[in-house]
Amino acid sequence: MSAAASPAMLVSEVGPRDGLQSIQRTMPTADKLRWITALHAAGVREIEVGSFVPPALLPQMADTAEVVAHALTLPGLIVAALAPNLRGAQAAFAAGVHKLTIPVSVTEAHSLANVRKTHEQVFTDLAAISALKREQYPQVELEAGLSVAFGCTLAGPVSDDDTLHIAERAAAAGVDVVGLSDTSGYAEPRQVRRLFTRLASELGNRAGGAHFHNTRGQGLANVLAAIEAGVTTFDASRGGIGGCPYAPGASGNIVTEDLVFLLEAMGFSTGIDVERLIAARRVVQEALAGEPLYGMVAEAGLPKGFTYATQQALTAA
């Protein structure tokens, strides 16, 4: 594969956060560190390593500051975390994260259920977090991650205007970038193309990446639609951890190996070695024995004669 200095597509691994917080068991800290090291060794250049939330709510994330400290030792890695409020953001900034995502629900119903706050309260918090960042941590990239941007299990369908309205409010609150999340697997490709096209046209260089779940199998079709709308950053989870153990294939996030295969096969360089990524699966299997892992490429392997994308191939495409 090419040793691309600047990958054409940024694959952001969210397994240590979104994957691990979705399962009951807690992965021991030492295993998290081994896992993150293995992901980095496979070429992953951004990892959301945890969430700064009260341990009483999510004990799986209690060691996030320690995990961040380890991740910061890995050369070239963008260390990302999530925080649901100002207190969490303070802890994340203090821990030294490079990127911080604040979840902002597009529907108030989801906001109340997820963070127990109205939109007004969320945006007040977001403005305070943005101010703190500007004053003391200007080097951190602050992202608003718009939950249920394509549909909501509580409120049902979500209009494009509703999502764009929340995106604009988040940008106005001072974040650097606004990403769109399909939290519950509602998105379809035409909607994805429309929304990311409008996000880019209305937010310019504050338009962020896509966070898709594969709840209804449509995750990679939505990735293709987002690529067509100019998106270059995609969240994904190693092994698709977080899927329901009683639902074969019903993964949470889209699966990193499958995403990387799709992007590389299409000619977009990711800097990631699929086979080393598959090998890193072993760390998770050992640390969470019996936990079902998802994904097709890990089972099927790469096609015979497969070649990774190069920057040249991308330019030619």
Place this chain on the structure above:
Amino acid sequence: MSAAASPAMLVSEVGPRDGLQSIQRTMPTADKLRWITALHAAGVREIEVGSFVPPALLPQMADTAEVVAHALTLPGLIVAALAPNLRGAQAAFAAGVHKLTIPVSVTEAHSLANVRKTHEQVFTDLAAISALKREQYPQVELEAGLSVAFGCTLAGPVSDDDTLHIAERAAAAGVDVVGLSDTSGYAEPRQVRRLFTRLASELGNRAGGAHFHNTRGQGLANVLAAIEAGVTTFDASRGGIGGCPYAPGASGNIVTEDLVFLLEAMGFSTGIDVERLIAARRVVQEALAGEPLYGMVAEAGLPKGFTYATQQALTAA
């Protein structure tokens, strides 16, 4: 849902053929009939019900003539079958199928492994089958299904020119339509878009549908690319039967429920009721107890507030 007289997209169910021939066990004939009846009741308008092959090679398909006879009693159903040679085609025509697919490998390596014939022998056979059809069964739609059209587990990468060359030879042999199959999960969306665009431009109204596998998770992304190239017929398999039992999610064909959800969510009417399709899963579960079934929508259900496409919505899209 809309009672669309002419669905905007034709979903062709291949589970009773491609799914059942991929597993060791044989589904009892009575269960096949129940299954096909349930699929028809869910709104499926084309079913590949079996394969006319020597029972010694594929005992799972030994009852295909009987299955065809039952399927022919279901109003409005296009009854399709597969045959690998002239003798099988004669049996299929005699059984009264509406559509017959002859597999034609793009690579000679796959042709020799799959049907033990060189390209020359395959095209001689295909010309004889086409002549028989023209003379005695002009009402049957004869399709050449191009295996390994996007890549081959034996020969590796396949060039666009190779696939188009075989497509043209198949058309010249007299078939009505030429479809492209991603037999081993090699296809990526740009290749899919290029190949189906060229197929349409070089074969005109003889350009056929897409038969995708989901081997590396890319099946529905390839569907999206094929839609963009004008494809309107897609093969899929109920429950994704045929996947390896040791590989969660490693399905064979793309899964019918997931495909129908994607198409309807995008505004393309299929005439199929997803919930009745999910209910039909029970027949397979009873008949093949313990056999793993795949698919996300069957586990997740439809999104809250989901509406089926209507012909009006399609026109407006």
